[in-house]
Amino acid sequence: MELVDRYLHAVKFWLPRKQKDDIIAELSEDLRSQIEDKESELGHTLSDAEVEPILKRCGSPMAVAGRYLPQQSLIGPTLFPIYSIIIRSLFLYFLLPWMLVWMGIAIFSPDFRSDHPGAALFLSLGPWWRSCTYSLFFNTLIFALLDRSQARLHLVNDWNPRSLPQVRDRNVISRGSTIFELTVVVATLATWIQIDAFRRVFHIFGITITLSERWPYFFWALVLVTLAGIGVSCMNLSNPRWTRLTASLRLGLDFYSFSLFYWLFRTGLLQSFSASGVSSSDAADFVRSFNYWMAGSAIWVLVIGAIVIFFDVRRVLRIGPTSSARQENSGV
Amino acid sequence: MSPSTDTGNDRFENLRQELRRGSLPLAVLAALRTEHYGYTLRKTLADHGMAIDEGTLYPLLRRLETQGLLVSQWREEDKRNKRFYRLSPDGKLILKQLLVEWKSIRASLEDIF
Numbered sequence: 001m002e003l004v005d006r007y008l009h010a011v012k013f014w015l016p017r018k019q020k021d022d023i024i025a026e027l028s029e030d031l032r033s034q035i036e037d038k039e040s041e042l043g044h045t046l047s048d049a050e051v052e053p054i055l056k057r058c059g060s061p062m063a064v065a066g067r068y069l070p071q072q073s074l075i076g077p078t079l080f081p082i083y084s085i086i087i088r089s090l091f092l093y094f095l096l097p098w099m100l101v102w103m104g105i106a107i108f109s110p111d112f113r114s115d116h117p118g119a120a121l122f123l124s125l126g127p128w129w130r131s132c133t134y135s136l137f138f139n140t141l142i143f144a145l146l147d148r149s150q151a152r153l154h155l156v157n158d159w160n161p162r163s164l165p166q167v168r169d170r171n172v173i174s175r176g177s178t179i180f181e182l183t184v185v186v187a188t189l190a191t192w193i194q195i196d197a198f199r200r201v202f203h204i205f206g207i208t209i210t211l212s213e214r215w216p217y218f219f220w221a222l223v224l225v226t227l228a229g230i231g232v233s234c235m236n237l238s239n240p241r242w243t244r245l246t247a248s249l250r251l252g253l254d255f256y257s258f259s260l261f262y263w264l265f266r267t268g269l270l271q272s273f274s275a276s277g278v279s280s281s282d283a284a285d286f287v288r289s290f291n292y293w294m295a296g297s298a299i300w301v302l303v304i305g306a307i308v309i310f311f312d313v314r315r316v317l318r319i320g321p322t323s324s325a326r327q328e329n330s331g332v
Numbered sequence: 333m334s335p336s337t338d339t340g341n342d343r344f345e346n347l348r349q350e351l352r353r354g355s356l357p358l359a360v361l362a363a364l365r366t367e368h369y370g371y372t373l374r375k376t377l378a379d380h381g382m383a384i385d386e387g388t389l390y391p392l393l394r395r396l397e398t399q400g401l402l403v404s405q406w407r408e409e410d411k412r413n414k415r416f417y418r419l420s421p422d423g424k425l426i427l428k429q430l431l432v433e434w435k436s437i438r439a440s441l442e443d444i445f
Contacts (some may be wrong), residue, residue, distance in 0.1 A: 023390070023394075025406075025413065025415075026370055026390055026415050027386065027390065029369070029370065029371065029412060029413070029414055029415070030370050030371045030374070030386050030390070031386075032412070033371040034371070057385070058385065058386055058387060059385070059387045063387065064386075064387045067387050067388065067390075067391040068390070068391045068394065
């Protein structure tokens with residue numbers, strides 16, 4: 001019976017203090033009755049090996065004790081969906097981009113690696129870990145408190161069907177935003193062409209700026225992508241819904257644009273700079289510093305580009321061929 | 333056995349347990365029209381095809397007693413202390429109402445089937 005005593009002792013540990021003895025006495029009586037029945041069936045005293053399956057069938061001590069306790073949860077099923085959305089959003093839109101930026105800097109920036117040699121590179125992630133811990137801790141704490149007070153505060157019971165948000169079709173493109181986008185793009189393009197922005201040499205307020213040899217290539221490539229963008233905007237204006245075609249075109253154009261900018265930032269924009277009162281060595285220093293700053297900022301172009309492309313890809317996947325076919329079938 | 337059959341069996345087992353769990357309080361109340369202690373109650377229920385493990389029965393008995401549907405008493409029998417349960421007057425009343433409800437559910441289900 002030593003095994004039964006050990007089992008009951010383990011169950012007792014998890015039970016509420018006031019009920020411990022009462023519950024254990026009843027459970028003990030049940031187990032001993034089972035053992036007695038088995039013994040009279042087999043005609044001998046049960047060995048530990050024969051008692052073991054009886055106890056195992058009864059359940060683990062913690063599980064058995066748990067059934068006597070009131071059902072408890074830190075965050076109940078009413079608030080859990082909101083909690084889950086907040087935690088997932090926090091991870092997806094804050095912690096993950098932060099981690100990607102850190103990885104980008106750690107991989108592409110030799111200066112950062114030399115400033116943080118060896119283990120210091122991983123220690124530089126300290127603020128990220130702290131943000132993870134604090135955000136998880138405080139969100140969980142706030143929701144646990146809300147869960148305990150929701151019955152008094154009527155957080156989820158006071159609602160009205162009329163105050164629910166309108167159903168939003170994520171594939172619909174607002175004509176207002178398309179017109180705004182077109183206006184800005186056309187105005188920018190017109191201004192660029194008016195000031196002959198494809199030139200390499202600019203004279204502004206007595207300053208002469210010579211752009212890199214790559215600038216005209218970049219400029220005309222950007223004009224091309226902008227014209228294509230205007231085409232997509234016109235398509236969106238005539239049919240204000242994302243289709244597989246327009247979403248894919250947008251993805252391609254964004255990828256192309258960000259690649260162009262990344263290339264320009266990495267290779268440097270300025271070739272030379274001169275102004276009255278500025279020595280040629282100072283001007284050369286300025287050009288070097290400016291191009292160095294641009295090369296260092298290329299990572300941000302990459303990060304922003306990756307985020308934009310991520311949402312573009314999601315849109316394409318969301319629409320999908322079946323979704324397009326459904327739209328056509330439904331006559332939308 | 334293929335994984336899909338396993339999943340099918342698991343699904344069936346979950347639903348079966350859910351179905352039986354819902355009818356356990358009624359079975360326990362009905363069985364306690366006659367006084368029983370835990371172990372004999374379990375045997376009685378098992379003999380009628382409603383096997384229930386001790387980890388489920390005793391917490392259920394406590395809940396029903398807290399709700400005033402059962403009364404219990406520790407008594408010595410065969411030189412051992414046992415806790416005997418029986419229906420309280422409130423329990424008898426509730427059992428009657430639940431039986432009416434049960435018959436109505438059964439009739440509705442048979443009508444649907």
